[in-house]
Amino acid sequence: MTKRYITLLLSPRTPIALLTRLLILAGGAIIIYLFISASPKSFVSRSEPYIPPPNRDFPVDKPVVNPFKSPILAPGAAKSSCPFPRLELYDKEIMKFYIKHNRVTCAVEENWVSLHRGVFTITEAAATKHKNIRCDLFPVLKESDFKVVEGEPLKDFKNGTRITHDFFRVACTADDGAKYHNWHAGIRHDEDILKRKASVKVKGLDVDVIMIGLDSTSRLAWQRHLPLTRDYFVNVLNGIEMEGYNILGDGTPAAIMPILIGKREEELHEARRGYPGAKSVDDFPWIWKEFKQAGYVTAWGEDDAHLGTFQYRLLGFNDQPTDHYYRYFSLAIEPHYGDFQQYCMGSRPRHAVIQDYMRELFFLYPKKRKWSFTFQSELSHQDNNKLSQMDDDFYEHLKRLHVEKHLDNAILIMLADHGARFSKVRATAQGKQEERMPYFGIRFPEWFHKKYPQIVQNVRNNTKRLTTPFDVHETLHEIINFTGTEKANISNRGVSLFKAIPEERNCDWAQVDPHWCSCMEWSEVNADDPVLKPVVETIITTFNNYTEPYRSECAVLKVKNIKSANVLKINEAVLKFKDTSDGGRGRFGKMDDTTQHSKLLYQVNLITDPGDGLFETTVTHHLKENKMELNKKDISRTNKYGNASHCVEMKDSFLRPYCYCKDLL
Numbered sequence: 001m002t003k004r005y006i007t008l009l010l011s012p013r014t015p016i017a018l019l020t021r022l023l024i025l026a027g028g029a030i031i032i033y034l035f036i037s038a039s040p041k042s043f044v045s046r047s048e049p050y051i052p053p054p055n056r057d058f059p060v061d062k063p064v065v066n067p068f069k070s071p072i073l074a075p076g077a078a079k080s081s082c083p084f085p086r087l088e089l090y091d092k093e094i095m096k097f098y099i100k101h102n103r104v105t106c107a108v109e110e111n112w113v114s115l116h117r118g119v120f121t122i123t124e125a126a127a128t129k130h131k132n133i134r135c136d137l138f139p140v141l142k143e144s145d146f147k148v149v150e151g152e153p154l155k156d157f158k159n160g161t162r163i164t165h166d167f168f169r170v171a172c173t174a175d176d177g178a179k180y181h182n183w184h185a186g187i188r189h190d191e192d193i194l195k196r197k198a199s200v201k202v203k204g205l206d207v208d209v210i211m212i213g214l215d216s217t218s219r220l221a222w223q224r225h226l227p228l229t230r231d232y233f234v235n236v237l238n239g240i241e242m243e244g245y246n247i248l249g250d251g252t253p254a255a256i257m258p259i260l261i262g263k264r265e266e267e268l269h270e271a272r273r274g275y276p277g278a279k280s281v282d283d284f285p286w287i288w289k290e291f292k293q294a295g296y297v298t299a300w301g302e303d304d305a306h307l308g309t310f311q312y313r314l315l316g317f318n319d320q321p322t323d324h325y326y327r328y329f330s331l332a333i334e335p336h337y338g339d340f341q342q343y344c345m346g347s348r349p350r351h352a353v354i355q356d357y358m359r360e361l362f363f364l365y366p367k368k369r370k371w372s373f374t375f376q377s378e379l380s381h382q383d384n385n386k387l388s389q390m391d392d393d394f395y396e397h398l399k400r401l402h403v404e405k406h407l408d409n410a411i412l413i414m415l416a417d418h419g420a421r422f423s424k425v426r427a428t429a430q431g432k433q434e435e436r437m438p439y440f441g442i443r444f445p446e447w448f449h450k451k452y453p454q455i456v457q458n459v460r461n462n463t464k465r466l467t468t469p470f471d472v473h474e475t476l477h478e479i480i481n482f483t484g485t486e487k488a489n490i491s492n493r494g495v496s497l498f499k500a501i502p503e504e505r506n507c508d509w510a511q512v513d514p515h516w517c518s519c520m521e522w523s524e525v526n527a528d529d530p531v532l533k534p535v536v537e538t539i540i541t542t543f544n545n546y547t548e549p550y551r552s553e554c555a556v557l558k559v560k561n562i563k564s565a566n567v568l569k570i571n572e573a574v575l576k577f578k579d580t581s582d583g584g585r586g587r588f589g590k591m592d593d594t595t596q597h598s599k600l601l602y603q604v605n606l607i608t609d610p611g612d613g614l615f616e617t618t619v620t621h622h623l624k625e626n627k628m629e630l631n632k633k634d635i636s637r638t639n640k641y642g643n644a645s646h647c648v649e650m651k652d653s654f655l656r657p658y659c660y661c662k663d664l665l
């Protein structure tokens, strides 16, 4: 509407005087501005869910805001013991590989049946179109963590009947000869779970936990490929993103085991297939066991049975690990992908089927606490570009959780295990850095902000700290056994994100190995080191260039003294690290890569003459082009210039730090 009006106003054929048009346009702009600035930013009213515009482009990256700005450091990082790299969302090298795909489209005819609310339902639409639909249900039964079998068929299963299993193959026929065949997942009625009480005294935060994970998605890839989802999470749900979330090792288990167990694979008993003495993973101290003791319903699931985090290289579980366990469904459907359109199960995309399944927990257990974790690989494991195919569905999932009020008493965590590992992206310096910085976002319900403001404040502050999957484990502990919001004791390798993590925390404290550590490294450069010559030349030329138009007033500056110089680089171990030998669920990697630094950052403090101006500057050396770059925003004058620039004060106040008036010489 608005667009049409503006076009109309701008059209030369519209018979309105130019001045009137301009006035109307200006008035409109002011009203729009007032409307935007008056609308509440933090929480959107429940009755009017926010709907971001479709197909919108990437949001503009945040400006650098710290007082000492630098082009390759993240905001606020300069003083930290772990300065993060400031990675460009649209890095040129990375964008070479960027493709946006369309949303997955599935069968046009809606699925005939559903298992919503634990009840088998034949839809009105199907019943209207096809008379007398009769369905047989074949329960999917566990034989092991690697094999499922079909149970006795439940013949002519009646509409409206409760289900007693989570997963079924469904085969229906109708009088018109039409047939329907699909697999369906839902949450069964289970009296034992419904009656379960906490077996330990719980002093927790009394909230549900919803964890949604994606394979191989860096923080920035999440922003690039899932703009709708991310926008809704950050701007509508008020979700908080951790900017220094760093991996602990290579592959999915290296991220997920520390989260779920609090330990690395190497610290646990041998569970690798084919290794002497290897046992299944049942005995590990899984966090869901604690949630179960605390009275929670538990659910864990992965969409890709073949790549299962604990089954690909490891022996998997003998017993079903959580109350609801999606793996049996993944195992059942994987051989039948070819029966459906790509990435679909009938009319629903597979990535939505797993999300729908977890959402059902909220309908079956409205009065119980719930802990769930779904981890999806299908659309990101091989190629991040495919993620754009699920953005709309993922966004709709979040919106539904929100509008249906399931988030009202839940902490929502969205995360990835690591960045892209297989694509060409990873051969670039930025790709290597992105790989080490997976996505991690956390969102609290509205009441939580009022009841626990210090938790929220700490988490916000911790977005600028180094954090790891060990911390996520500690945080999950805190949800059932809350111990406070004081300063975190970083002598422990994992600390709760609800505590205040001090700035000193670095990869040593957090036990992140050097080749996984994305903190940048500062090293001192001697003032008379020849590498500084072109750097200092760039600085002084830039200063004098600024004052050139006022040469009759401002003196030409020289360098009097270099006070200190440091160079900041990606740590060498990161660049050298190449790949794992065993297909992405591996333990260790090779260290023989030859990716070169693409840029170095020189931080130089110097004194100029005349006037003894004290400057902090950051010069970027682009190595490929052998080009020095110094931007205005990367210069700070750190002592007073007082009256020394009085001669340009009124003419160009920007020049005051750089101009020493000749009349003072």
Ligand SMILES: *[C@@H]1O[C@H](CO)[C@@H](O)[C@H](O)[C@H]1NC(C)=O
Pocket: 121, 122, 123, 124, 127, 159, 160
């Ligand atoms: C099946 O039952 C549901 C209510 O449980 C009802 O809405 C639906 O119309 C029924 N379908 C048929 C085909 O009768």
Ligand SMILES: *[C@@H]1O[C@H](CO)[C@@H](O)[C@H](O)[C@H]1NC(C)=O
Pocket: 457, 458, 461, 500
């Ligand atoms: C958060 O950081 C700000 C500035 O860095 C600091 O003033 C404040 O005390 C911190 N809050 C907490 C709870 O640590």
Ligand SMILES: *[C@@H]1O[C@H](CO)[C@@H](O)[C@H](O)[C@H]1NC(C)=O
Pocket: 200, 201, 481, 483
């Ligand atoms: C809760 O935390 C305290 C302090 O860390 C610990 O002593 C206690 O055993 C924990 N309780 C449970 C149920 O985990």
Ligand SMILES: *[C@@H]1O[C@H](CO)[C@@H](O)[C@H](O)[C@H]1NC(C)=O
Pocket: 489, 490, 491, 492
């Ligand atoms: C911090 O943790 C370490 C190791 O667990 C412990 O030895 C130390 O006493 C703790 N410090 C404080 C102040 O609690």
Ligand SMILES: *[C@@H]1O[C@H](CO)[C@@H](O)[C@H](O)[C@H]1NC(C)=O
Pocket: 541, 542, 545
């Ligand atoms: C000097 O400034 C001019 C414009 O004012 C610009 O075109 C030129 O690139 C600058 N030279 C240096 C070395 O900064």
Ligand SMILES: *[C@@H]1O[C@H](CO)[C@@H](O)[C@H](O)[C@H]1NC(C)=O
Pocket: 643, 646, 663
């Ligand atoms: C600054 O210096 C100029 C030249 O010496 C003088 O005319 C002017 O009064 C001074 N201004 C102040 C505020 O000291």
